[in-house]
Amino acid sequence: MTTAAPEPKANMGQPIPRYDAVAKVTGKAAYAADVPLVNPVHAYLVTSSIAKGRIDSFDLAAAKRVRGVIAIVTHENAEKLRDAKLFSNGGYASTTNQPLKSNEIAEEGQIIAIVLAENYEAAREASHLVKVNYTAATPTTTFDSLGVTSAPAKGQLARFKEDPKVGDFAKAYNDAQVRFNGEYETPPQHHNPMELFATSCVWNGDSLTIYEPSQYVHGLKNGVAAQLRIDADKVRVINAYVGGAFGSKGSMTPRTAIIASLARQLRRPVKLVATREQGFNIATYRAETRHHVQLGADNDGKLIALRHEGWEISSRADAYAVGGTKTTTRLYDCPNVESLVSIVRADRNTPGFMRSPPEVPYMFALESAMDELAFRLKMDPIELRRINDATKEPIGGKPFTSRSLMACFDEGAKAFGWANRKSEPKSMSDGDWLIGYGCAATCYPTQMAPAAARVRLQHDGRTRVEIAGHEIGNGAYTVIAQAAAEKLDVPVEKVSMFIGDSDLPPAPVAGGSNSTASTCSAVMMVCDQIRQRLFKAVMPRESLVDKAKETVGIGKTPVTEAAKSDQPLDREKAFDALGVSVVEEYGEWKPDGAPMDSFRAMYNGQMRMVGGPEMKDKIAYAFGAEFVEVRVNRWTHEIRVPRLLGVFAAGHIMNPRTARSQLMGGLIWGMSSALHEATELDERYARYVNDNLADYLVPVNADAPSVEVIMLSEQDDQINPAGVKGIGELGNVGTNAAVCNAIFNATGQRIRRLPVRLEQIET
Ligand code: MOS
Secondary structure, eight states: OOOOOOOOOOOTTOOOOOTTHHHHHTTOOOOGGGSOOSSOEEEEEEEOSOSSEEEEEEEOHHHHHSTTEEEEEETTTSOOOOOOOBGGGTSOBSOSOOSSSSSEEOSTTOEEEEEEESSHHHHHHHHHHOEEEEEEOOOOOSTTOTTOEEEEOTTSBTTBOOOOOBSOHHHHHHHOSEEEEEEEEEOOBOOOOSSOOEEEEEEETTEEEEEOOOSOHHHHHHHHHHHHTSOGGGEEEEOSOOSOOTTTTSSBOTHHHHHHHHHHHHTSOEEEEOOHHHHHHHSOOBOOEEEEEEEEEOTTOOEEEEEEEEEEEEESSOOOOOOTHHHHTTSSOOSEEEEEEEEEEESSOOOOOOSSTTHHHHHHHHHHHHHHHHHHTTOOHHHHHHHTOOSBOTTTOOBBSOOOHHHHHHHHHHHHTGGGOOSSTTOOEETTEEEEEEEEEEEEEOEEOOEEEEEEEETTSOEEEEOBOOOSSSOHHHHHHHHHHHHHTOOGGGEEEEOSBTTSOBOOOSOTTOHHHHHHHHHHHHHHHHHHHHHHHHSOHHHHHHHHHTOOSTTOOHHHHHHHSOOOOOHHHHHHHHTOSEEEEEEEEOOTTOOTTHHHHHHTTOOOOEEGGGSSSOBOEEEEEEEEEEEEETTTOOEEEEEEEEEEEOBOOSOHHHHHHHHHHHHHHHHHHHHTOOOOEETTTTEESOOSTTTSOOOOGGGOSOEEEEEOOOOOTTSOTTOBOOOTTTTTSSHHHHHHHHHHHHHSOOOOBSSOOGGGOOO
16 A cells, blocks of 8 residues: 655745746637737837937828828827826836827937828838828937036936945055956846737726736836826836746836826727837847956955946936946955946937846856956956955945855855866867866845735635735746735645736836736735634634733733744634634735835835845845856867856745846846847937847857756845745846856957957957
8 A cells, every 4th residue: 555645835945836837838829919808909119220310200191091080199190198207206117218209209219200090010010101291309328428427427317326435445445455447337128028018908998907918017007197197096007927028018108198198188909019119219228338357356356445436328208227336346355445326418319127127237247357356366257256255245334134146156166166167268178179167256135125915814725825926037927926825725726826916006117127026925825814813713722821921022922922933824714713714914015114105105106126235224236147158169269168068046936947147138238238138329310220130239048058046045034024035137247257257268359348249369
């Protein structure tokens, strides 16, 4: 006789397959533009072909003659919507350059007209027949262009208020035994999510439903309502799935309120699917950056001086800055630190978040510079990092809640075979190929924001979880279901998930890698409320009285303690005792240190994110170490990356399967940010040249033949109830530096400007 082993509980920490896997691979998952509409009008954007100047006139005669065209809307006849404030200045918008307001043109690709037609083909055909007479002025495009204006970024954004600084950098640098300084540059990049920037708007009386891929349905709902001057509760945003976003769908773009206003006027649903080319201009992007890093050290490698100055491009309209020195000034132990970030204004669309926004460019500079310093010191680059490892960040002296950076390096070095590396460049080869090994640190702030959830448990274990989280490929459905299954002790198959709808309890933007920590913490808290009700029904009254006497602290009772513990619950018995078949709870969770107005702000679609370096007396980051092997052909200078390996420690991993795929994707994207990706600018016209997936280089499988992800277990009780640090952005930080460090090891050439192109290699 055999006894079957008990099924492992499919709960937190188990590598269960994606909740949405079958829907996605069978094509059943409906994205925003897939949602069928009744008798829709199709909208097609006409965008500016100049970057600066004005529209003198339109000639719409030919366009209007196309059969099926209903109307063409320009600044001359568009409804005047209320101006939108930038998301970081208390608003919701990704840009304050509101199109269709006047004849002024402030950026290439600005929306200047919208063709409305009975079908997509007619709208598109007519758009090509719209004739525009412009008076064009000469735009300034990027760094070094005539007419750019530069100013310190400090204080211009709500989330970017400081240039971290401690000690006396100038003196320490001057006194240092070894000095290094280097200048680095990263290019503009566009997110290029597979799912295009689509918006469908449907009015039902005075209520508006918006189908749009968004990383923040509550933000979008409130932002559109403000622009339309209507009550936010009249607006509903729905997106069960988001086909990639990476920051580009995090804040409201101007298109949404415009489409909503057109639908209101036409009294018909209006559907817009912007083209990929248009997406380069009507949404945000990662702006190009420049860096100057200065490092001073003792002969034994101890850092005594560090300065990081950065410059970033933004638009004329908005002072957007990512400001990554808040991380690079805190990564290593160093007593004298200085930093400064400046915004350089050009005639461009406003940039925004793109996966690991500040760390990708800023850590490229720092982690390249650390490798350069190690070489100068004739020291292994991992040892240099060990000597400068920190338990407290140097700026405010706050302790890290946990920090496994060196454990990641040590594990990675073993797994990668780092000991086989020869530190002298050009000393490893295989036939025509020079071989190089490189590594770099990665880190990403642990962030959390208030969230609310509703959970309903039935007597038979069926569970319904409602929270306006977002499935942007991050595994949100899966990990939130796991959190509920774990807490309520039900099989995960019995959990039904409802996310991606602003009628659900609000959750924060799926950005800044906060989403799993925030949503799971909220859902776990609400599940505890359910457990409390059930425990209360079944715990014997005498034991409650007895235990109450020895109780543990204010607000703690035997029931609440039992609910929070792992103590098993007899569900059927509890339901019988309560005499009900369904228990439902709603709750609002906020992280430690979130401000008093957090919950009100949450319903208003405004974030109160806490974490990273901004916590009160601690600092929370996830860490990792990345290793890269490159092969550079001696003759053609072709660069290949046969191996990528990353070791990560990010607190509790809710699901190793979804986490692994996130981190793999990160590593591949990080490698690509060194070798492939760049938006090319035509400086004469401030225009993006390669605005399509044929010319915008992204990696394919052949570019990443071996990608290995190792996750170290790490327990951190100081961050949030879920113990989660977040992994969405950790994987692609530092990889670009690791690639360049490996190229140096292979060739002796230091590439400080991304992306690396083979013509930059001279061997
Ligand atoms: Mo992300 S760039 O925080 O969506």
